[in-house]
Amino acid sequence: MGEQKRPEAVVDYAQHGSACPPAASRPPVDPAQISRRSVRRRATGMTHAKAEAALEYAQFDRRQSLRHEESANDGGRGEAELAEREGIIALLAGTGEVYDPQADAVVLVAGPSPGPATLSMCLASSASV
Incomplete structure (x- = not known):
């Protein structure tokens, strides 16, 4: 029996020393x-x-970060964190329930996030480079 060939379009990134696709892709x-x-996870x-x-x-942490120039430019991360926390508070207001991202309509519209195993595998391989 002959050895089966892989289709040309399939790339084995592990063969090239990485478990993740190249950064450009x-x-x-x-x-x-x-x-x-x-924020949703926490x-x-x-x-x-x-x-x-x-x-x-x-909010306190954000104010402290804004005092330092290198921490102030976070690519919108600080504002997004505060806005997400405010949205969670509005969702929980008066309900007496605990927060569950699976029941959050905003999360359901945004779609699923990449799995933590894939992310940690990519981070580990990029750290070793």
Whole structure:
């Protein structure tokens, strides 16, 4: 029996020393989207009161970051974090429930995020370069 050939279009990135596609073929990084995703992940299970406390802390942290020029230019990440936290608080207001991103209409419209295994694998391979 002969050895089966792979189609020409399929590239084995591991063969080239990377588990991820080349940077040119990946979509550009959106710091605001990363921030929103991070806030939703950290807010999972929070009550309205805890979400308000987290917003106060994030506002304080943002004010402190703006005092330093190198921290102030974060690609929109700080504003996106505050806006996402405010949206979560508005969603939880008066409900008495805990936050669940699976039930958040905004998250459902935005679509699923890339899996953490893929992301960590890509980060690990780019760190070793």
